[in-house]
Amino acid sequence: MTRPLDSGDRLPVLLPLRLHGSERHHRLGAGSGVLLCVGLVLLVSIASAQAGRVTPSVLQVIAKWAPLLLTGFAFNILISALAMLLGTILGLGLGLGLLSDWPPVRQVSWALTQIFRNAPWLVLLFFVMFLVPFQITMFGLRIPFPDWIKATVGFALPVMANVAEVVRGAVRSLPSTQWEAAEALAFTRRQTMWRIILPQCVKRMLPPWMNIYSLVTMSTVLASIVGVSEMLTLTAQVHAAEGGRPELFAPLYGFALLCFFLYCYPINLWTTHLERRFQTG
């Protein structure tokens, strides 16, 4: 750089490539979203063309079963929402544990976070399914644990660990001068955390938190493996009920794919939008 720097000039540092990248990605994303929908419709029509004269047609089959399949999808969403709720509450606690100034708490929290972040979600799901009894008797009261509740807990565990990491990262990213200012005003550590630090972190935590949510939603189909009647389980059953015709395979699972895509894609778009807004704002 040869010209003199005025106060408004940026120093010649390596800027993150993300700004431009995410913008292009965003436009590409919108385009490919439309493409994907068109592709799916094509797939279905090709399949139905192949089905030819065999009655009933693919579209009729899907139309017939759509209400049932959509009920299954609603169940996926319910599981994902509850897992997210539970995981966020637990994750906030675990994240604060990671930030504790008491070493034992910090170490235990760290170990828990690492275990649940670095285990395959399906393994965690199996653990919860087979380790938690189907009911607990407490004070003579029988509390049943149906499979789908257990699955929800199974998904909440990795959510917890990931949320804990998000909380820790957001708190660490705040300038330490905020802590200093609060300290100088005689706030306790706890007051500083809850009244000054965390409220400022909410905005920073929102995009990664939504990202986790969309991942959980897509993972809920794993519950089909452990026999929860969610969308994928129902899709398999519908396929069997229709005689297992091979030409129905792609359209039926394509329908499931479409449902998840239409649900998760807007969430991702919104996440990218928020990320960009917070970056500039």
Place this chain on the structure above:
Amino acid sequence: MTAWTADRPIVKCTDVRKSYGPFEVLKGISFSVRKGEVVCIIGPSGSGKSTLIRCINALVPITSGTIHVEGIDVGDPKLDKLALRRKVGMVFQQYNLFPHKTALQNVMMAPIHVLRQEKKAVEERSRALLAKVRLAGKEDSYPGELSGGQQQRVAIARSLAMRPDVMLFDEVTAALDPETVKEVLVTIRELAEEGMTCILVTHEMGFAREVADHIYFTDHGVIVEHGPPATFFTEARDERTQRFLSQVL
């Protein structure tokens, strides 16, 4: 420790040393401040001025020596830091306002949550404080909507809301535009005139000369020279002081 009385120094530092690893930032600093006095600490960057005033409210723990504030031993391992910090207000170079709170909320937070004072009385007092630093009408503005000078005055009001006995100012005008420096200095001068005990780390020599009762010049972690402004600026004897003054005056 016997009870502190107003005729004894309100802040008393004796042979204060502070090391970061092998690097000694403060190499035996002693000075004392009486109630109502205004003391300026000047000196080149990196001479340990900011570290020194951060030691006074225990933001930075000292390595050896003693600091007493109103008789409280700041180096005591069982020190009640919160009790100390209720007596000592601090204003920072970068203002450090809470960006998610309005100016008024910034001022009100500590008295309500730390001193557990009644909200209505605090609000009344906070509005009066904002008016005093000439920010009436800016109560509902967020820090991001205020200029540097305005933010710094909110920070001063926020500190005053705790009714401290001593105010520490850490290069509070260093990050400001030249035209807004004055509005902050006017605020500090008014405080000094009202009898607030102030310890300022500053590069504003003209201001130090005008307002200070006593000036300390530090270099490489020691107090090189000190005196009342009338003699300090004209009769500096140490060569390092002379060189520094010739550069900044």
